[in-house]
Amino acid sequence: MVNYKDLGLVNTKEMFAKAVKGGYAIPAFNFNTMEQMQAIIQAAVETKSPVIMQVSKGARNYANGTILRYMAQGAVEYAKELGMANPQIVLHLDHGDTFELCKDCIDNGFSSVMIDGSSKPYEENIALTKQVVEYAHAHGVTVEAELGVLAGVEDEVQAEESHYTKPEEVIDFATRTGCDSLAISIGTSHGAYKFKPEQCTRDPKTGKLVPPPLAFDVLHAIEKKLPGFPIVLHGSSSVPQDEVDTINAHGGKLPDAVGIPEEQLREASKSAVCKINIDSDSRLAMTAAIRKYFDENPSHFDPRQYLKPARENMKKMYIHKIVNVLGSDGKAE
Numbered sequence: 001m002v003n004y005k006d007l008g009l010v011n012t013k014e015m016f017a018k019a020v021k022g023g024y025a026i027p028a029f030n031f032n033t034m035e036q037m038q039a040i041i042q043a044a045v046e047t048k049s050p051v052i053m054q055v056s057k058g059a060r061n062y063a064n065g066t067i068l069r070y071m072a073q074g075a076v077e078y079a080k081e082l083g084m085a086n087p088q089i090v091l092h093l094d095h096g097d098t099f100e101l102c103k104d105c106i107d108n109g110f111s112s113v114m115i116d117g118s119s120k121p122y123e124e125n126i127a128l129t130k131q132v133v134e135y136a137h138a139h140g141v142t143v144e145a146e147l148g149v150l151a152g153v154e155d156e157v158q159a160e161e162s163h164y165t166k167p168e169e170v171i172d173f174a175t176r177t178g179c180d181s182l183a184i185s186i187g188t189s190h191g192a193y194k195f196k197p198e199q200c201t202r203d204p205k206t207g208k209l210v211p212p213p214l215a216f217d218v219l220h221a222i223e224k225k226l227p228g229f230p231i232v233l234h235g236s237s238s239v240p241q242d243e244v245d246t247i248n249a250h251g252g253k254l255p256d257a258v259g260i261p262e263e264q265l266r267e268a269s270k271s272a273v274c275k276i277n278i279d280s281d282s283r284l285a286m287t288a289a290i291r292k293y294f295d296e297n298p299s300h301f302d303p304r305q306y307l308k309p310a311r312e313n314m315k316k317m318y319i320h321k322i323v324n325v326l327g328s329d330g331k332a333e
């Protein structure tokens with residue numbers, strides 16, 4: 001049994017309260033490699049931002065849960081070494097699907113977990129979430145729940161169709177489960193192909209897809225029902241077209257990859273949305289840098305040579321999100 005406090009991590013309670021009040025959002029970056037972890041911490045330290053490092057079930061399968069926990073502990077020490085006196089770092093389980101998985105993470109140093117019962121019938125979602133909340137709160141761990149279904153593919157999580165969160169359900173759900181934050185569905189989507197071409201219009205100049213806008217009316221209706229309650233947006237990568245172009249120019253094949261425009265995420269950050277999940281953009285930044293490096297340096301074979309520009313490119317992206325999209329810079333010392 002390892003408590004997150006012993007690892008120097010914090011839960012999301014105070015972090016979210018400040019973010020909602022301050023009109024900004026905390027970045028939640030997925031990680032499963034050392035280079036991603038280093039880039040996330042360097043970006044957080046340089047911008048003085050709190051950060052949520054999140055791990056999906058797939059990441060645990062890939063990297064091993066024990067190793068990831070020690071990496072999170074290492075991340076805290078690394079942030080201190082880089083000059084952050086009081087790092088505000090959360091280790092969060094992304095899309096926990098069973099009580100047992102959430103319990104295992106809580107028992108192994110996670111400071112926050114998500115229980116995603118959104119694919120279950122409403123009453124079952126409530127019962128499962130409540131069970132996780134009771135165990136988590138007894139250990140000081142915060143819980144994110146989900147209501148409404150996102151479209152797209154993310155590791156093991158996939159759904160064909162999205163269903164917007166119903167504002168009329170949120171008070172009942174939050175009260176009966178006791179969850180600390182709520183992931184909602186307002187048109188964001190998992191993966192690098194968030195929308196089918198037929199859902200989009202096409203920019204006549206660039207030929208690129210322009211996605212449909214987020215349902216801000218649903219977000220505002222939810223905020224009215226639960227004033228000040230922390231709201232989470234999943235699937236909020238923007239799929240930068242320069243990275244997609246770099247990938248495609250160096251042997252890749254990502255036609256019509258499209259994400260959520262950053263102006264809309266910036267607007268959402270100013271509301272009760274206090275956690276924004278970004279995974280695909282990190283994957284794209286890493287892959288673009290590596291593809292370019294391989295193409296330009298066909299004789300190189302030392303992984304450090306191509307992972308270094310990959311790390312730099314991810315760090316640049318993380319800093320951009322923190323400063324220009326989420327506004328969480330300067331909120332941690």
Ligand SMILES: [Zn+2]
Nearest residue numbers: 154234235277
């Ligand atoms: Zn998600």
